[in-house]
Amino acid sequence: MTQGPLPTPLVGHDGDCSRGTQVKFDSLKKHINTPGFSFETTQLSFASRFGGDVPRNPEINAFLRDEELYDFAEEEWATITQDIGHSCLVVQIQRLMTRLVNYFKYTSRKVRTLRQQPVAVNVSHKDKSDEQWNLQAVPDIVVTGAGWAYRPRHKGEEIDLKSWEGNILQTSSAIIVRFDEELETTEDRIKLEAAFYALELFRTQGNRLFCFVLLVTEERCKLFYYDHGGCLETPLFSIHADPVLFVWYLLLVSSPNNEVLGFDKTIRWNSKLNIRTLVTDNENKEDVQYRLLDLDPVFRPRKIRGRATTCWEVEGKDGERKFVKEAWRKDSSTVAPEWTMLQRTKGIEGVGEMTAYEQDWSLDMLRYPFSHPQFDNRIRVRTTMKAYGKTLDFFDSREELLYAFRDAVAGHRNLWDAGILHRDVSINNILLGNPNAPPGQRGIIIDLDMAVQLGAKVALPKASKRVGTPPFMSTNILAFSIKKNKPNPPRRDCHSHLDDLWSFFYVLCWVCFSAPGPERTKYEKILDMWGEDGKRSLQAKRAFLLGIELGNHKVPPSFGPIFDTLVSGLYEYLADIDETFRKTLLALADGAQGVFRGDVDKYAQKHYEGYLKIVDGAIEAAGKERQGQAVVAPLGDLTLNTPQGKKKTGAQEKGEAKNAEKQKGRTKA
Structure with missing residues (x-):
């Protein structure tokens, strides 16, 4: 089996934004501004959820002392100064993260800076006015990975490692680097860029439950978390006054644990055989492994928040073709779940037939201990159908x-x-x-x-x-x-x-x-x-x-x-x-x-x-x-x-x- 081609490139190699990318940005702006899309949370919420998989404060303090990157007397990072230029700031953040992954022996992770591709996008506002925003269709830095969660690279494969197109299939997390003075006037634009990067990860990789995008300036930092319920974001905090928290976030988005980064362990790559597999329930509620007939989904979501329907063509060990569909169903929905309908329609001529179903993850589980009265929980449902x-x-x-x-x-x-x-x-x-x-x-x-x-x-x-x-x-x-x-x-x-x-x-x-x-x-x-x-x-x-x-x-x-x-x-x-x-x-x-x-x-x-x-x-x-x-x-x-x-x-x-x-x-x- 050969690798399938990538989806339509984000932007052209000459840096010009395609019409499709402009439409994505405009549509995404409306999407992320809908009520209930974004909620603010605290670092304690993420610490409770992921703290066991990130080095603890004593280990982080040891790193700060050993690497001598932070000036404790002046309470500031030695190489991240007030008058630093943007390109230098990007390089310094990349070097700091590289030192971190090397120090903590995250051998499966690499930190890469990417060639920027500015995009001029006409966005529509609620008052029906239009405005041109200068955006970046590519993150400044990406953490990349290797292993079961990522499509393997092949010997002799020509890859532009400075482009996101050349890295997106191996991207663990994305980092946005900006000047602090920009935040007051361009906050909406930065949030749009962050959401765009998250959407591209969901759509391109096909095995994401959630993902992280980190915003870093020469002064402050904040974390964006995206799943199919929308976004959680932390407050901005000073990277100089709280270097331990800053390093904690850098380690979180670089974690060697793919599940901590939001990858779904039931969809895996086998680099030796160059195949991708999916594990789900069979009709007896037993785990069964299928080989994906196409390395990419035959249908993928076009939005972050919502049902996020994703479909795969698969083949069992007996050679029988099946079709697996997953969607995030509202917990509060009054409409009967699809699987109950499919149980009733079995054997009806001209209607797709289900062979099995399962309900596993919920957004409440992924976001625990976060909760909010206006948040709509969703449950992931997988149905396995006969193939047509x-x-x-x-x-x-x-x-x-x-x-x-x-x-x-x-x-x-x-x-x-x-x-x-x-x-x-x-x-x-x-x-x-x-x-x-x-x-x-x-x-x-x-x-x-x-x-x-x-x-x-x-x-x-x-x-x-x-x-x-x-x-x-x-x-x-x-x-x-x-x-x-x-x-x-x-x-x-x-x-x-x-x-x-x-x-x-x-x-x-x-x-x-x-x-x-x-x-x-x-x-x-x-x-x-x-x-x-x-x-x-x-x-x-x-x-x-x-x-x-x-x-x-x-x-x-x-x-x-x-x-x-x-x-x-x-x-x-x-x-x-x-x-x-x-x-x-x-x-x-x-x-x-x-x-x-x-x-x-x-x-x-x-x-x-x-x-x-x-x-x-x-x-x-x-x-x-x-x-x-x-x-x-x-x-x-x-x-x-x-x-x-x-x-x-x-x-x-x-x-x-x-x-x-x-x-x-x-x-x-």
Whole structure:
């Protein structure tokens, strides 16, 4: 097995910031400013949690005396002076840390200074004003490591050791070095940089429970701790007045114990075999070790705080492929855990099947003894699923796309019949079936994180902007999510099966209109807008639907006329039943506490039947073309676009080269 390529580089080698990095910074600024993201804590909290793994005060004092780096008489560090320049300050911190790791024999650790790459980023403020911030996309110093937690380096491998790209897979912790006078005016920017470094560690390494970022000036120091609940930060303290505490923090972020640095011991590297393994529970709640089929996750989180869904393709000792998904679930959530849903759906055609699950870490455990009444605890849940194909956009032929789309819609209907509403239909949640899969299993709907159980007398859930993937949300959900004044009874602001059928339609459009064609640039911009929040996404979709209605949007010719007919046919059908069904919901809600599933089931059955009939018509037409009754344009080399805001698969993130190689092998349907 060869090593997979890195995700998109943070910044170009010439120091210019990529558009993607600018977007990350702007999005991250909003993310870290949400209520409950950051809390202040004390050194005692970290001492209680990690004190047993860091040298104690007598040992630190011995280091200070032996190395003669600190002037006890003057109560200051001899080489860290008031008038020191920034580059010299970085070097002095790096030398101090190197002396520390050598003194305490942390042989698996190295301390490296990195080449800085400034970034000019336009950030948005709450008052809707924009401002340009000069940021650093690379930390000043990193502590690197070797061993089971880190991807091994290989002999002859060309690595730029002054770049973070050349060190990020081996990074233990990141250090920011600034002047003390900057803190008052650039505190928000420094916090944004620290969060950016943490996010890149989470996304790139794939085996992190938490990580540290240390801020050091010529006067003071503070520690940032990040996990999937957000950030804990200590108060600033004087490195000269309290040298022991300063050294304690330096030792903490350089610890030779990988678990102290936040690495997950259940995901390990075997450098001799160049493989990566994952340990989780099997169906009997026994530990089982899997080999990762891809060294990187096939899906990774795009934010620090939240569910942080990460997915792996794995293989057991018997050669059977599985799919392991982990996500951090809110302890306070009123929605049933996904594993309980998957227990109910076992054996349902067109729906991903679970073989095992486990709940292990919680944020309360990671942060102990920290607590705060406004902190939302999360629990990590791992589910092991049967393995299927890649996401829908990795189809090899038009018929494969049609079959997968059809069976996924049918799987959604089967969920509805079982009393479950999915609520998060997206490009990442529709998989191709395995090779030679029977009808009904050629496309698979997965991910029941947002699904709800609906008995006949259970009300449909309310529309929510927090449920679903923005590019694929129905205009109904988006419209209600942005209303400032929620409707009084009678209400119809509910999420129904029809909203998910619209989501399937948007997935199909995304696959088709992101393909090469005479107007690709125009459609890329439209699809990008689908990924925006709220009002912009709603406006973009309404404009797109109007274009479909007027015949202004044609599927790229590489798909052939069948798909143009399919898209327009599904739109006309959905638009027709949508208007009637919304009136039905309003009538059902009049004088009631809500709209019950049992009240709308007969409508749902008709809607699924009509929807699938249109898709089956396209499949039949494709079959006739294959038999030579019509001429069809080949698919050609399709390069699929990824609209901003969409959840990406790991394979898409890892580069176009891998996609292109596969796409060149596509044949006409």
